[in-house]
Amino acid sequence: MILANAHLPDGGFADVEIAGGLIAALHTPGAAPAASERVDLGGALLLPAFVDGHIHLDKTHWGAPRLPHVEGRSVRERIAVERVERRRVALKIEERASALIRTLIANGTTRARSHVDIDNDVGLANLEAVLGVREAYREWIDIQLVAFPQSGVTTEKGAPDLLASALMAGADLVGGLDPAGFDNDVKGQLDIVFGLAEALGRGIDIHLHDGGETGAAELRDIAERTIAAGMQGRVAVSHAFALGAIAPDLFEKTADALARAQVAIMTSCPPSAPVPPVMKLRARGVTVFAGSDNIRDCWSPYGNGDMLDRAAIIAERHAMFTDDELEDAFALTTSEADKALGRPRRELRAGAVADLVAVEAASVADAVVDRPPRKLVVRAGRIAAERGVPSAALGKIAIA
Ligand SMILES: [Zn+2]
Numbered sequence: 001m002i003l004a005n006a007h008l009p010d011g012g013f014a015d016v017e018i019a020g021g022l023i024a025a026l027h028t029p030g031a032a033p034a035a036s037e038r039v040d041l042g043g044a045l046l047l048p049a050f051v052d053g054h055i056h057l058d059k060t061h062w063g064a065p066r067l068p069h070v071e072g073r074s075v076r077e078r079i080a081v082e083r084v085e086r087r088r089v090a091l092k093i094e095e096r097a098s099a100l101i102r103t104l105i106a107n108g109t110t111r112a113r114s115h116v117d118i119d120n121d122v123g124l125a126n127l128e129a130v131l132g133v134r135e136a137y138r139e140w141i142d143i144q145l146v147a148f149p150q151s152g153v154t155t156e157k158g159a160p161d162l163l164a165s166a167l168m169a170g171a172d173l174v175g176g177l178d179p180a181g182f183d184n185d186v187k188g189q190l191d192i193v194f195g196l197a198e199a200l201g202r203g204i205d206i207h208l209h210d211g212g213e214t215g216a217a218e219l220r221d222i223a224e225r226t227i228a229a230g231m232q233g234r235v236a237v238s239h240a241f242a243l244g245a246i247a248p249d250l251f252e253k254t255a256d257a258l259a260r261a262q263v264a265i266m267t268s269c270p271p272s273a274p275v276p277p278v279m280k281l282r283a284r285g286v287t288v289f290a291g292s293d294n295i296r297d298c299w300s301p302y303g304n305g306d307m308l309d310r311a312a313i314i315a316e317r318h319a320m321f322t323d324d325e326l327e328d329a330f331a332l333t334t335s336e337a338d339k340a341l342g343r344p345r346r347e348l349r350a351g352a353v354a355d356l357v358a359v360e361a362a363s364v365a366d367a368v369v370d371r372p373p374r375k376l377v378v379r380a381g382r383i384a385a386e387r388g389v390p391s392a393a394l395g396k397i398a399i400a
Pocket of ligand 1: 054055056115207238293294
């Protein structure tokens, strides 16, 4: 396949030759060899495909009628609401997760990390549904699954055994939830989470909404445990709101501990919470990556699975205005997320995996501020979507 007349992120132009799912070569425009499939991009900007570093495929109502949001502010209240509401959602998880995956792909996302609820109400049922969906879409999107103890670890009887079963059944990573704020047992929860990760050789991704000095102390505890377990580069903390609301000296101490342990921070940058300061964390060597988090579910009626939108939301909240800063925001949805997920980086060079997105934009910075429609999405050298519509092959996918 040749993607002709591509505008590259570095400003140059090339005919991009793709073979065997990889970028084979970047040719001077007009100099590419003949190919069985040739798409003329007409000078459109060709970008690496996006990563959604944090979604909930089992929670989303995507494709189903909107359920009016039920009141409840705290994490504990929201969980109580969800344990009732999730029985009322019209479509099966398989249908909603598939609908969202098709939207992600149409928006240019070909890699994602999804947390999946594990508790006594649902057991492994949500995981089994999402595993089936992952398998069905395997050729089109890489999906990592986190066994997520949404109802707690030490306070939910039997949760540690359920988490172990989830990992044996196919979940890739161990999740966690507010060790202090939810379980009120930091040591108890982290002993179990790190114990499972070490025993089964898995990574970790912990939801941490706990704020202030409590949350910061938990982040440093997680960093210390990461080094002790030799798990540098394999642990992430999602949200880490504490980093957005602590004194500067405590922030620096905590950020440095995260950088030393190579613990990555995921932000969805919700407008309603203190958020980790992206630029300050990056300046201290912390990997920061982006995710949608809740997309039309019991937690939020918002979200659209568009990572260019997410990059713009993050950039605007953090006053990232220069071209360099806008490129940094873009990196949170591409190269930095590839790194946080421990996966090969997609980029415009020979030898890289040909997961690519074309948009009408003059530069990466323009793409972030304009959020143009996706003209073409290529997954491992095959067309996955055109003009926002998934290719016919995706429409034929049936969930076993
Ligand atoms: Zn989440």
